[in-house]
Amino acid sequence: MNIIETNWKWKTGLSTRPRTDYIVLHHAAAITCTAQQVDNWHKGNGWTGIGYHFFIRKDGSIYRGRPEWATGAHASGKNSISMGVCVEGNYETEKTMPQAQKTALKELLTYLKGKYPTAGIKGHREVGATGCPGKYYPFEEMKAHWNNTTKKESEELTMSQYEELKKEIAELKEKTGYFNYIDKNMNESYKPTIQKLVDQGRLEGNEKGELMLTTDMMRILTILDRAGVFN
Ligand SMILES: [Zn+2]
Structure with a gap:
């Protein structure tokens, strides 16, 4: 409504x-x-x-x-x-x-x-x-x-309330730097490292598959990866 x-x-x-x-x-x-x-x-x-x-x-x-x-x-x-x-x-x-x-x-x-x-x-x-x-x-x-x-x-939520809520959550994620690793909002440059760490079992999500990594953490992991730390 x-x-x-x-x-x-x-x-x-x-x-x-x-x-x-x-x-x-x-x-x-x-x-x-x-x-x-x-x-x-x-x-x-x-x-x-x-x-x-x-x-x-x-x-x-x-x-x-x-x-x-x-x-x-x-x-x-x-x-x-x-x-x-x-x-x-x-x-x-x-x-x-x-x-x-x-x-x-x-x-x-x-x-x-x-x-x-x-x-x-x-x-x-x-x-x-x-x-x-x-x-x-x-x-x-x-x-x-x-x-x-x-x-x-x-x-119960109406469709427009649901859309509004979804938007608010996305904005909150943006502001706080919390991302789900499969979230399409994640910076493309971090994806290979994060996926690699998940595949290696070094990173584990919660029961919802969320990694709850801040943008800074993803950036650091990516830098370390490029330095060969995870090879
Ligand atoms: Zn009247």
């Missing part, structure tokens, strides 16, 4: 939300709109900026609105105890939510369930006098998804 960060210009300061008792689901009541437009509308209401914490477009892109810690402006009387998730569209008149949007909404809910496992889920109309999020919004499906998402499931 990818959350698009936007550098919103808040008109006044944000306040910290004391509790997160539930996630409130909304629709924008507009068939087509961007997060930027919602921000403009909410500023027009005299609010500091976009009132939702998340906004999902029909193509499935997820935008961050207010920071997760902040009090939102989306459910009168309940803002200090809830987070707001809004989708582009008018599901009072549009009968079907696009699959991409539905999938993104479920992914976001899985993510939020992982962070706020004790929170409940509500449609805006359950906490205020409104038809929001519209009679065709797949509310029961989202509610079931929320209730069926266990903490364990939500802790």
Whole structure:
């Protein structure tokens, strides 16, 4: 799941939300709109900026609105105890939510369930006098998804989190100079020596086959090898 960060210009300061008792689901009541437009509308209401914490477009892109810690402006009387998730569209008149949007909404809910496992889920109309999020919004499906998402499931890595983690590990290896000897990132010039030492039994990896050699150690071994020490 990818959350698009936007550098919103808040008109006044944000306040910290004391509790997160539930996630409130909304629709924008507009068939087509961007997060930027919602921000403009909410500023027009005299609010500091976009009132939702998340906004999902029909193509499935997820935008961050207010920071997760902040009090939102989306459910009168309940803002200090809830987070707001809004989708582009008018599901009072549009009968079907696009699959991409539905999938993104479920992914976001899985993510939020992982962070706020004790929170409940509500449609805006359950906490205020409104038809929001519209009679065709797949509310029961989202509610079931929320209730069926266990903490364990939500802790599983999504593909993008996995890719990110892999990148971080590679960067860490780069920074600390630790390499697996079969790691393709290893400097080509060290490979013959390291392979030779492994074949000779002079170097032994751990159970994962990792040698955990620093770049300096590999360099020294290579110099010694060239000097004939291991022949
Ligand atoms: Zn609403």
